[in-house]
Amino acid sequence: MDRIDQWVRVLQKSGCRITAPRRAIIEIIANSQRALQPIEVYHLSKQQYPGIGLVTVYRTLDRLEELGLIRRVHQEDGCHTLMPAANGHEHYLVCTGCGRTILFQGDDLSALFSRVETKTGFQVNEHWLQLFGICPDCLDHKVVIEKEARHA
Amino acid sequence: MDRIDQWVRVLQKSGCRITAPRRAIIEIIANSQRALQPIEVYHLSKQQYPGIGLVTVYRTLDRLEELGLIRRVHQEDGCHTLMPAANGHEHYLVCTGCGRTILFQGDDLSALFSRVETKTGFQVNEHWLQLFGICPDCLDHKVVIEKEARHA
DNA sequence: ATCTTATTGAAAATGATTTTCAATAAGGGA
DNA sequence: TCCCTTATTGAAAATCATTTTCAATAAGAT
Numbered sequence A, B: 001m002d003r004i005d006q007w008v009r010v011l012q013k014s015g016c017r018i019t020a021p022r023r024a025i026i027e028i029i030a031n032s033q034r035a036l037q038p039i040e041v042y043h044l045s046k047q048q049y050p051g052i053g054l055v056t057v058y059r060t061l062d063r064l065e066e067l068g069l070i071r072r073v074h075q076e077d078g079c080h081t082l083m084p085a086a087n088g089h090e091h092y093l094v095c096t097g098c099g100r101t102i103l104f105q106g107d108d109l110s111a112l113f114s115r116v117e118t119k120t121g122f123q124v125n126e127h128w129l130q131l132f133g134i135c136p137d138c139l140d141h142k143v144v145i146e147k148e149a150r151h152a
Numbered sequence C: 001a002t003c004t005t006a007t008t009g010a011a012a013a014t015g016a017t018t019t020t021c022a023a024t025a026a027g028g029g030a
Numbered sequence D: 001t002c003c004c005t006t007a008t009t010g011a012a013a014a015t016c017a018t019t020t021t022c023a024a025t026a027a028g029a030t
Helices: A003-013 A020-031 A038-048 A054-066 A110-120 A136-151 B003-013 B020-031 B038-048 B054-066 B110-120 B136-151
Strands: A070-075 A078-084 A090-095 A101-105 A123-134 B070-075 B078-084 B090-095 B101-105 B123-134
Touching: A003 A020, A020 A038, A020 A054, A020 A078, A038 A054, A038 A078, A054 A070, A054 A078, A070 A090, A070 A123, A078 B078, A101 B110, A110 A123, A110 B101, A110 B123, A123 B110, B003 B020, B020 B038, B020 B054, B020 B078, B038 B054, B038 B078, B054 B070, B054 B078, B070 B090, B070 B123, B110 B123
Parallel strands: A090 A123, B090 B123
Antiparallel strands: A070 A078, A090 A101, A123 B123, B070 B078, B090 B101
């Protein structure tokens, strides 16, 4: 069963109805190689379901985020982009050249957390780790091409 | 020399003029115990310099961020808040009860980075780590009081 | 086939941030 | 100290992202 089927099930279980616009949005996000802004999701979904409205995109994204299926990815300029959620100790690695974003298996940081707890008196509940770098393709000087494609 | 004097010097060196509204903004941010939104900086600065305009706040914050003196702190709902910048391996630890934000000395994550580089082919350039938890005061059930104060 | 109710898109409202512009004032130099 | 250049200012308007409202539609249970 692929990711899209999984997401559809989670949506249905939570009482959501599966509609054509939702299906389009889900497919776009689930298959994207990089984190997308709502407006980008809108434009891409429109190719698949031309009648779609931007409001529906916002509403569906909210729903998917509530259900833990997608998550915000933070960029230098803000955090309005979304990607399929990471699990466990996975975190995002964002290419600052072309935007391609992958997941990597992170360390277990619990040792750090208990050290911080002892030192600060805070009770640490969550953490947020993200890496930025240059992907293999951009290292091979494909930067310009990718960037152009992104703005097309 | 305290932080404010340092900031003033950096601003002057970069060709900025030191004005009363700027001084007010700088003092607010430099002395804050938590990350502030532009609109909060505006309201607080107004107590010190009533004529100040919101636009000036935005412009000054941009400048301070460009110069590396302040930095965005990301919260669950976005990343429009700002704090004095961290140095070296320092990172933010945000109290989700009252918003108080402190810096902690983080681990050297370079071992993790080279592992990720080997595995993914990416060249890792930057990282972003933030912790969320409950501060000692909020653990002592002062949560309600602090939250009220925050919205006053 | 029917019925309940979640979902839809358009339009309007809201909220945050940026741009424009003429007036002001910082701070270097005479 | 007094100019003079030019960065900075605040107000108003413009822009951009997101949310709310609402009547029409359609999903999926019965």
